[in-house]
Amino acid sequence: MNVPTTVTEAPGALPCPCGSGWSYDRCCGIYHRLEKSAPTPEALMRSRYTAFALGGLGSYLISTWDPSALDPTLTSASLDRRDHQWLGLEIVDARTAGARATVEFKARSRPRHAGSAGPDQILHERSRFRRHRGDWRYVDGIIDPPPVDSPSRNAPCPCGSGKKAKRCCLR
Numbered sequence: 001m002n003v004p005t006t007v008t009e010a011p012g013a014l015p016c017p018c019g020s021g022w023s024y025d026r027c028c029g030i031y032h033r034l035e036k037s038a039p040t041p042e043a044l045m046r047s048r049y050t051a052f053a054l055g056g057l058g059s060y061l062i063s064t065w066d067p068s069a070l071d072p073t074l075t076s077a078s079l080d081r082r083d084h085q086w087l088g089l090e091i092v093d094a095r096t097a098g099a100r101a102t103v104e105f106k107a108r109s110r111p112r113h114a115g116s117a118g119p120d121q122i123l124h125e126r127s128r129f130r131r132h133r134g135d136w137r138y139v140d141g142i143i144d145p146p147p148v149d150s151p152s153r154n155a156p157c158p159c160g161s162g163k164k165a166k167r168c169c170l171r
Helices: 041-054 058-063 076-080
Strands: 084-097 100-111 121-132 135-143
Touching: 041 058, 041 084, 041 100, 041 121, 041 135, 058 076
Parallel strands: none
Antiparallel strands: 084 100, 100 121, 121 135
16 A cells, blocks of 8 residues: 655545555545444444544544443543554454454554553454444453563553553453
8 A cells, every 4th residue: 555645645545544455535434424334343343443543533432332331431532542553453353143243353553652662562352243223333342361471460551551451451
């Protein structure tokens, strides 16, 4: 994929962060602008990843969460933060069975705070989805256990968020 290098090219010509090979405008942008709902759990997962990668789309993330599974303490503002630079998404597996589905993915990231040297982090999750009023919604995800050399659950998270590891990347 070629990334436009001049200011005169339309923003929609930029490649979508989800790695689909489509432009953002023709891929996840149509879901973020609410022109249509994601037709599959994988498309919803890609659009949610892109929302995190771009930032500023917390209200979209909340609107795509299953209402019965949404943590009431989450806000658009808290989801708008860009504490990580998202570097790539790999869909490992996607399965649908009626109104329920799972999407397994790996997302590479790097913390955005000062002094955040070190290797890229990999979030490996099996996300669960279900249909709610005809649209796919994110329910929750099971994150693969971190490597053995990870911090204890009560230690500060190595991503630098300031949270305990159990409330952040170990979640």
